[in-house]
Amino acid sequence: MKRRAGAAIAVLAVVASVFTSAAPASADYIRDGEYWLNDYGITEAWNTTRGAGVTIAVIDTGIDSSHPDLAGAVTGGADFSGLGASDGQSPVGSSSESNHGTMVASLAAGRGNAPGAGVIGVAPEANLLSISIGFGENATDSDDQVAEAVTWAVDNGADIINMSLTRNTLSWPASWDAAFLYASEHDVVVVAAAGNRGSGTTSVGAPATMPGVLTVAGVDQDGEASLDASAQGITIGVSAPSEQLLGAIPGGSVMRWSGTSGATPIVAGIVALVMAAHPELDASNVINRVVSTARPAGAQGSDPIYGFGLVDAAAAVTADVAGVTANPMGDLAEWIRLNRRAVATAEPTVPPVETTSPEAPSLELAGPQNPLGTLYPTVTELRMVGLPLAIVGIFGTLFGVFVLLASRQFRAVRRRE
Structure with missing residues (x-):
């Protein structure tokens, strides 16, 4: 029997309700409900670019490319769960999980289904890669799926990788080192969800804890930290809306939902707008434009609740921003050099007992180090x-x-x- 990873990977959505039929809804019903388009400078940024020429890989449960709001958006894909279609466009998982990838994709690059109607994403002219992974007992090891999916995305033209999922541990397996470093070396920006308190994730977990990853926290419609639909942690980069979101689901409907699963593709879409407007920038400078132009919130500088602040698409695209030589979210290569070496030279320990419990924490000696560790x-x-x-x-x-x-x-x- 195929086994799951020691630490379960889970998608991050708090679903509210399906509120439309398969028939296209009126513009007032959906477009007016996408409050983040105006409130976060997205429609203003569209005066410069709508993301053409940029590709966003969505590593999730698969995208239903037949949805009217995603017509023409998905240009390729693959399945790593062993449960879906080879092109990644047959959603996998339970009924709630199988909706997830399509909802995420529509917020990043939805096309709408008519002028002024349907779900339109932040970067409506960007392309999508649908990469399906699975979380059920019949799926292959979820850690391996993620590592393979990240590598495949890079090799198949992704400029951005959206990861609205969590391992629910600060640590991550060594196999992720190579995959995420491969993405970094190819200037692919990885955007990851901080997690949801309402789902039991009180602090961020991998991949949102990995150096170099742009981690997204969630806020409500007033721009205040979401009590249920966001976790907190020192690795947060920026904050974006995570409540009262609208997303497409398989079969042609639209769903109202909450979670940093939705905040993350909003930021991934903004990253796509920045890349389209500034094709000369490397990944570090793309991320720097997003974090340095965020509207201040919380403590000055990087805050464990809001990160650098509330994301601002218009400013990220058009503001004058000084260049940087290092990723403001950290250096994964340096982390690997310091931490994996420490693990390799540590005193021998009793081998961990293998477990298949979905609640079991990672047993690998990896992940961000406890700053209080020297007190022990x-x-x-x-x-x-x-x-x-x-x-x-x-x-x-x-x-x-x-x-x-x-x-x-x-x-x-x-x-x-």
Whole structure:
């Protein structure tokens, strides 16, 4: 039987309701509900570009390319779950999971189904790659699926990889090192969801913890941190709407939903607009334009709730931004050099027990290091200090007991006298 990864990978959506039929809905019903288009400078950015020539790979449960709002958007794909169609365009998973990839794709690059009608994405002229992965018991190892999917996306022309999913652990397997480093070396921007408190993810998990990844947190319609539809953590890059979202679902309908699964493709779409407007930029400078032009929110600088602030598409596309020589979200190659070397030279430990529980944490010694780690004693310190202290403590206790018994005996003799 095929086994799942030790730490379960899950999609990140809090679904509310399906509210349209398969027939195209009126423009007022859907377009007016896409409040983020105006509130986050997206329609203004369209005066410069609508994302033509940029390709966004959606690693998810597969995109229904037959949906009217996605007609012509999906230009290729693949399946790594072993459950879907070879082109990745047959949604896989349970009923709620199978909707997920199509919803995500429509927010990034939906085309609408008529002038002024249907779901239109942030980058409506960008292309999509549909890469389906699976999370069920019959799917192959989800960690392997992700590594293979990222590599395939890079090799097949992706400029951006959208990952509205989480491993629910700070750490990630070593196989992801090579895949995500491969994306970085080819100037592919990876955009990942922070996670949802409402789904039990209180702090960000991989891939959102990986250096170089643009991590997206969620806010409500007032621009305040979402209590249910966003997690928090020091790796957050920017924030985007994650509540009262509208997305296409397989079969031609539209669904209202919430979650950083939706905030992430909004930011991926903005990244596509930046790339289309500034084709000369490498991945580090594309990300820098997005984070440095975000509207301030929370603490000054990078905030564990809002990151650098609320994303602003118009500013990201048109503002004068100084160039950078390093990715503001970190350097994965340097992290690998420091941390995987530390793992390789660590003292031998008892091999971990293999588990198939979907709630089991990763057992690999990887992921961002605890900044408080130096407060804990090392093995050497325990050997040099802890053992002598333990011996002294034992003899001290025995001596105290002896004194107490002697004192009691002495008082008993005095009373008899």
